[in-house]
Amino acid sequence: MASEVQPATPIAITPDIAANLRRLRERVDAACRRAGRSPDGVAIVGISKGFPAGAVVAAWQAGLRDIGENRVQEAATKIAAATAQGARPRWHLVGHLQTNKVKTTLGLFDILHSVDSLHLAEAISRAAAKPVPVLLEVNVSGETSKYGLRPEEVEPALAQVRALPNVDVQGLMTVAPLVGNPEKVRPVFRRLRDLARSLGLPQLSMGMSDDFAVAVEEGATMIRIGRAIFGPRLDLLEEKRPQTE
Numbered sequence: 001m002a003s004e005v006q007p008a009t010p011i012a013i014t015p016d017i018a019a020n021l022r023r024l025r026e027r028v029d030a031a032c033r034r035a036g037r038s039p040d041g042v043a044i045v046g047i048s049k050g051f052p053a054g055a056v057v058a059a060w061q062a063g064l065r066d067i068g069e070n071r072v073q074e075a076a077t078k079i080a081a082a083t084a085q086g087a088r089p090r091w092h093l094v095g096h097l098q099t100n101k102v103k104t105t106l107g108l109f110d111i112l113h114s115v116d117s118l119h120l121a122e123a124i125s126r127a128a129a130k131p132v133p134v135l136l137e138v139n140v141s142g143e144t145s146k147y148g149l150r151p152e153e154v155e156p157a158l159a160q161v162r163a164l165p166n167v168d169v170q171g172l173m174t175v176a177p178l179v180g181n182p183e184k185v186r187p188v189f190r191r192l193r194d195l196a197r198s199l200g201l202p203q204l205s206m207g208m209s210d211d212f213a214v215a216v217e218e219g220a221t222m223i224r225i226g227r228a229i230f231g232p233r234l235d236l237l238e239e240k241r242p243q244t245e
Contacts, residue, residue, distance in 0.1 A: 018062035031216035047226035050233035053081035060087035070095030099123040113173045116147045128166035135173040171203025182211040189218035
Protein backbone atom coordinates (compact mmCIF):
# COMPACT_ATOMS: atom_id res chain seq x y z
CA MET A 1 0.00 0.00 0.00
CA ALA A 2 1.32 3.43 -0.93
CA SER A 3 2.53 5.49 2.00
CA GLU A 4 2.06 8.89 0.43
CA VAL A 5 0.16 10.57 -2.35
CA GLN A 6 2.20 12.09 -5.16
CA PRO A 7 1.39 15.72 -6.02
CA ALA A 8 -1.12 15.94 -8.84
CA THR A 9 -2.24 18.66 -11.17
CA PRO A 10 -5.51 20.08 -9.78
CA ILE A 11 -8.65 19.21 -11.69
CA ALA A 12 -9.86 22.22 -13.63
CA ILE A 13 -13.17 23.58 -12.42
CA THR A 14 -14.84 24.39 -15.72
CA PRO A 15 -18.23 23.87 -17.32
CA ASP A 16 -16.64 21.08 -19.39
CA ILE A 17 -17.87 18.05 -17.47
CA ALA A 18 -16.39 15.62 -19.98
CA ALA A 19 -12.91 17.15 -19.57
CA ASN A 20 -13.21 17.09 -15.78
CA LEU A 21 -14.20 13.43 -15.93
CA ARG A 22 -11.17 12.60 -18.07
CA ARG A 23 -8.86 14.30 -15.59
CA LEU A 24 -10.56 12.60 -12.68
CA ARG A 25 -10.21 9.16 -14.26
CA GLU A 26 -6.52 9.81 -14.89
CA ARG A 27 -6.03 10.53 -11.19
CA VAL A 28 -8.05 7.47 -10.16
CA ASP A 29 -5.96 5.34 -12.52
CA ALA A 30 -2.77 6.75 -10.99
CA ALA A 31 -3.98 6.03 -7.45
CA CYS A 32 -4.86 2.48 -8.48
CA ARG A 33 -1.40 1.95 -9.95
CA ARG A 34 0.20 3.12 -6.70
CA ALA A 35 -1.96 0.66 -4.77
CA GLY A 36 -1.54 -2.21 -7.23
CA ARG A 37 -5.23 -2.46 -8.05
CA SER A 38 -7.39 -2.24 -11.14
CA PRO A 39 -9.36 0.94 -11.90
CA ASP A 40 -12.23 -1.36 -12.84
CA GLY A 41 -12.78 -1.87 -9.11
CA VAL A 42 -13.52 1.81 -8.44
CA ALA A 43 -16.93 3.29 -9.30
CA ILE A 44 -17.06 7.07 -9.63
CA VAL A 45 -20.33 8.34 -8.18
CA GLY A 46 -20.97 11.87 -9.40
CA ILE A 47 -22.67 13.92 -6.68
CA SER A 48 -25.13 16.22 -8.42
CA LYS A 49 -26.52 17.99 -5.34
CA GLY A 50 -27.20 21.61 -6.25
CA PHE A 51 -26.85 21.03 -9.98
CA PRO A 52 -29.64 20.84 -12.59
CA ALA A 53 -30.70 17.75 -14.48
CA GLY A 54 -28.80 19.04 -17.49
CA ALA A 55 -25.53 18.50 -15.64
CA VAL A 56 -26.50 14.89 -14.98
CA VAL A 57 -27.34 14.42 -18.66
CA ALA A 58 -23.97 15.89 -19.67
CA ALA A 59 -22.15 13.55 -17.27
CA TRP A 60 -24.14 10.58 -18.58
CA GLN A 61 -23.24 11.50 -22.14
CA ALA A 62 -19.58 11.70 -21.07
CA GLY A 63 -19.76 8.12 -19.78
CA LEU A 64 -20.55 8.51 -16.08
CA ARG A 65 -22.88 5.72 -15.02
CA ASP A 66 -23.39 6.42 -11.31
CA ILE A 67 -25.01 9.55 -9.85
CA GLY A 68 -25.53 10.37 -6.17
CA GLU A 69 -27.95 12.73 -4.48
CA ASN A 70 -28.16 13.95 -0.88
CA ARG A 71 -31.79 15.01 -0.68
CA VAL A 72 -34.80 12.93 -1.63
CA GLN A 73 -36.98 15.86 -2.65
CA GLU A 74 -34.37 17.38 -4.95
CA ALA A 75 -33.61 13.99 -6.42
CA ALA A 76 -37.22 13.20 -7.28
CA THR A 77 -37.53 16.14 -9.66
CA LYS A 78 -34.03 15.71 -11.07
CA ILE A 79 -34.34 11.98 -11.72
CA ALA A 80 -37.57 12.49 -13.64
CA ALA A 81 -36.05 15.28 -15.73
CA ALA A 82 -32.82 13.42 -16.44
CA THR A 83 -34.69 10.25 -17.38
CA ALA A 84 -36.87 12.21 -19.79
CA GLN A 85 -33.68 13.39 -21.49
CA GLY A 86 -32.35 9.85 -21.89
CA ALA A 87 -29.99 9.62 -18.90
CA ARG A 88 -30.44 6.44 -16.89
CA PRO A 89 -27.57 6.14 -14.42
CA ARG A 90 -27.58 4.04 -11.29
CA TRP A 91 -28.89 6.43 -8.62
CA HIS A 92 -27.25 6.48 -5.19
CA LEU A 93 -28.65 8.13 -2.07
CA VAL A 94 -25.64 9.39 -0.15
CA GLY A 95 -27.29 11.78 2.34
CA HIS A 96 -29.05 11.17 5.61
CA LEU A 97 -32.39 9.37 5.20
CA GLN A 98 -35.32 9.99 7.51
CA THR A 99 -37.67 7.07 8.11
CA ASN A 100 -40.70 9.07 6.95
CA LYS A 101 -39.12 9.36 3.48
CA VAL A 102 -38.27 5.69 3.05
CA LYS A 103 -41.21 4.81 0.77
CA THR A 104 -40.48 7.69 -1.58
CA THR A 105 -36.78 6.86 -1.56
CA LEU A 106 -37.26 3.25 -2.59
CA GLY A 107 -38.98 4.35 -5.76
CA LEU A 108 -36.08 6.58 -6.77
CA PHE A 109 -32.74 5.07 -5.83
CA ASP A 110 -30.88 1.88 -6.74
CA ILE A 111 -28.61 1.81 -3.69
CA LEU A 112 -28.64 3.57 -0.31
CA HIS A 113 -25.23 4.53 1.14
CA SER A 114 -26.32 6.03 4.44
CA VAL A 115 -28.14 3.41 6.52
CA ASP A 116 -27.04 4.58 9.94
CA SER A 117 -29.24 2.64 12.36
CA LEU A 118 -31.13 -0.60 12.86
CA HIS A 119 -34.33 1.45 13.13
CA LEU A 120 -33.83 2.81 9.61
CA ALA A 121 -32.94 -0.62 8.22
CA GLU A 122 -36.14 -2.04 9.70
CA ALA A 123 -38.19 0.75 8.09
CA ILE A 124 -36.58 0.01 4.72
CA SER A 125 -37.28 -3.71 5.03
CA ARG A 126 -40.94 -3.10 5.90
CA ALA A 127 -41.47 -0.75 2.97
CA ALA A 128 -39.60 -2.74 0.34
CA ALA A 129 -41.02 -5.44 -1.89
CA LYS A 130 -37.59 -6.96 -2.58
CA PRO A 131 -34.08 -6.75 -1.07
CA VAL A 132 -32.66 -3.23 -1.23
CA PRO A 133 -28.88 -2.82 -1.72
CA VAL A 134 -27.52 -0.72 1.16
CA LEU A 135 -24.31 0.32 2.84
CA LEU A 136 -24.02 0.83 6.57
CA GLU A 137 -22.75 4.31 7.43
CA VAL A 138 -19.93 4.30 9.97
CA ASN A 139 -18.78 7.37 11.89
CA VAL A 140 -15.15 6.29 12.00
CA SER A 141 -13.81 9.66 13.14
CA GLY A 142 -16.30 10.00 16.00
CA GLU A 143 -17.37 13.52 15.03
CA THR A 144 -20.57 14.53 16.78
CA SER A 145 -21.74 16.42 13.69
CA LYS A 146 -21.83 13.23 11.61
CA TYR A 147 -24.32 10.39 11.41
CA GLY A 148 -23.36 6.74 11.52
CA LEU A 149 -22.67 3.74 13.68
CA ARG A 150 -19.61 3.70 15.87
CA PRO A 151 -17.08 1.15 14.58
CA GLU A 152 -17.67 -1.14 17.56
CA GLU A 153 -21.42 -1.12 16.83
CA VAL A 154 -21.12 -2.33 13.26
CA GLU A 155 -20.68 -6.06 13.79
CA PRO A 156 -23.73 -6.55 16.09
CA ALA A 157 -25.81 -4.19 13.94
CA LEU A 158 -24.83 -6.08 10.79
CA ALA A 159 -26.01 -9.36 12.28
CA GLN A 160 -29.42 -7.83 13.00
CA VAL A 161 -29.74 -6.09 9.65
CA ARG A 162 -28.77 -9.23 7.76
CA ALA A 163 -31.72 -10.98 9.41
CA LEU A 164 -34.16 -8.54 7.78
CA PRO A 165 -35.86 -9.97 4.67
CA ASN A 166 -35.59 -6.96 2.37
CA VAL A 167 -32.21 -5.41 3.11
CA ASP A 168 -29.04 -6.47 1.28
CA VAL A 169 -25.97 -5.10 3.06
CA GLN A 170 -23.20 -4.79 0.48
CA GLY A 171 -20.63 -2.77 2.36
CA LEU A 172 -19.73 0.22 4.50
CA MET A 173 -19.65 3.99 3.97
CA THR A 174 -17.99 6.84 5.82
CA VAL A 175 -17.51 10.60 5.57
CA ALA A 176 -13.98 11.56 6.55
CA PRO A 177 -13.16 14.79 8.39
CA LEU A 178 -12.50 17.83 6.23
CA VAL A 179 -8.76 18.51 6.44
CA GLY A 180 -6.18 20.39 4.41
CA ASN A 181 -3.86 17.40 3.99
CA PRO A 182 -5.57 14.21 2.72
CA GLU A 183 -2.88 12.10 4.39
CA LYS A 184 -4.42 12.96 7.74
CA VAL A 185 -7.55 10.97 6.90
CA ARG A 186 -5.73 7.89 5.63
CA PRO A 187 -6.21 6.16 9.04
CA VAL A 188 -9.98 6.75 8.77
CA PHE A 189 -10.15 5.04 5.38
CA ARG A 190 -7.83 2.26 6.48
CA ARG A 191 -9.92 1.52 9.55
CA LEU A 192 -13.11 1.29 7.47
CA ARG A 193 -11.37 -1.01 4.99
CA ASP A 194 -10.13 -3.32 7.73
CA LEU A 195 -13.57 -3.38 9.35
CA ALA A 196 -15.26 -4.26 6.06
CA ARG A 197 -12.77 -7.01 5.35
CA SER A 198 -13.23 -8.51 8.80
CA LEU A 199 -16.98 -8.68 8.17
CA GLY A 200 -16.75 -10.02 4.62
CA LEU A 201 -18.27 -6.90 3.04
CA PRO A 202 -16.93 -6.08 -0.45
CA GLN A 203 -18.08 -2.49 -1.00
CA LEU A 204 -16.42 0.61 0.48
CA SER A 205 -17.92 4.04 -0.19
CA MET A 206 -15.31 6.58 0.91
CA GLY A 207 -13.45 9.54 -0.51
CA MET A 208 -14.61 12.81 -2.06
CA SER A 209 -13.12 15.51 -4.30
CA ASP A 210 -10.31 16.47 -1.90
CA ASP A 211 -9.26 13.05 -0.61
CA PHE A 212 -10.39 10.41 -3.12
CA ALA A 213 -6.83 9.43 -4.13
CA VAL A 214 -6.02 8.37 -0.57
CA ALA A 215 -9.36 6.57 -0.34
CA VAL A 216 -8.63 4.64 -3.54
CA GLU A 217 -5.20 3.67 -2.25
CA GLU A 218 -6.88 2.35 0.90
CA GLY A 219 -9.42 0.24 -0.96
CA ALA A 220 -12.42 2.41 -1.88
CA THR A 221 -14.74 0.75 -4.37
CA MET A 222 -16.98 3.83 -4.67
CA ILE A 223 -15.81 7.44 -4.50
CA ARG A 224 -18.33 10.28 -4.18
CA ILE A 225 -17.26 13.20 -6.37
CA GLY A 226 -19.12 16.47 -6.82
CA ARG A 227 -16.97 19.57 -7.34
CA ALA A 228 -14.23 17.78 -9.30
CA ILE A 229 -16.82 16.76 -11.93
CA PHE A 230 -19.48 19.45 -11.93
CA GLY A 231 -17.55 22.48 -10.64
CA PRO A 232 -18.59 24.74 -7.75
CA ARG A 233 -22.15 24.16 -6.59
CA LEU A 234 -24.56 26.71 -8.01
CA ASP A 235 -26.38 27.22 -4.72
CA LEU A 236 -23.11 27.99 -2.91
CA LEU A 237 -22.13 30.48 -5.58
CA GLU A 238 -25.50 32.16 -5.13
CA GLU A 239 -24.91 32.42 -1.38
CA LYS A 240 -21.55 34.13 -1.98
CA ARG A 241 -22.92 36.64 -4.50
CA PRO A 242 -22.97 40.21 -3.10
CA GLN A 243 -26.45 41.26 -2.06
CA THR A 244 -27.83 44.45 -3.61
CA GLU A 245 -31.01 46.34 -3.02
